Amino acid sequence: MSSVVNKLTNAAERESSEAETLIAVKQLEAAALELVASCEDCTCYADAIRKVPGAYQPSNQMTDFEKLIEAEVNKVKGNSSTSVENHLLIRQFREAVWNVHHAGQPMPGDEQEDVLMTSTQTSILNVTCPLTGKPSQFGGCPRVLQVGRVTCDSLLQVEIDELRSSGPSAPDAENIEDLTDDEDDSNE
Incomplete structure (x- = not known):
């Protein structure tokens, strides 16, 4: 007991x-x-x-x-x-x-990718609002992005490199650009 x-x-x-x-x-x-x-x-x-x-x-x-x-x-x-x-x-x-x-x-x-902002010509589609994280029913999101509040997705560079290296299955894979350094270039 x-x-x-x-x-x-x-x-x-x-x-x-x-x-x-x-x-x-x-x-x-x-x-x-x-x-x-x-x-x-x-x-x-x-x-x-x-x-x-x-x-x-x-x-x-x-x-x-x-x-x-x-x-x-x-x-x-x-x-x-x-x-x-x-x-x-x-x-x-x-x-x-x-x-x-x-x-x-x-x-x-969080089972899906958080935010993917790409063109619709590849297999990666942006189906999530970048601010709310909720599914977007259309291609564009009506919300206004502020540069200071946007954070870099650590997996985005990996996905871009994978698309570039995927060869002929991804047409125009060379046209994928990393635009994060453009602001630094414009200030010079």
Whole structure:
């Protein structure tokens, strides 16, 4: 009888410990979401402040810069189509938590390639929105990409090299270009 009680006590302690860990992870996730939201707000304010000189109209009356900045912030936030839930840092956080107990297994919904942006003449098709990660029903995505928020896919270079080396089965494989260095060339 005492062994059953000991087993039940141990199981209860283990479940309690796991529940506390889960609560701590949820609190960390909430803090990470708050951090990313604050970062996005700061980015919006910085963009708005950069746009204020263009929106400023000199006049004889005093200018309420607070209202002017707030109007620009609202414009920037209105044009932004990013979601805190889909932010790279939040995704990395969730992947790290997932890998604690599921190392080597893809996260739910990650069974397919994340983002592939190519022409439709090859076997690789872009069927996912680059911002939301949701399947796209048509060839193009209506969302606006911002250069600073686009990250490089580590497997993209491998796939480009594979297409180049695939030989005659891929016509015009030489026309595949890596455009990441074009910005550096234009600044020289």
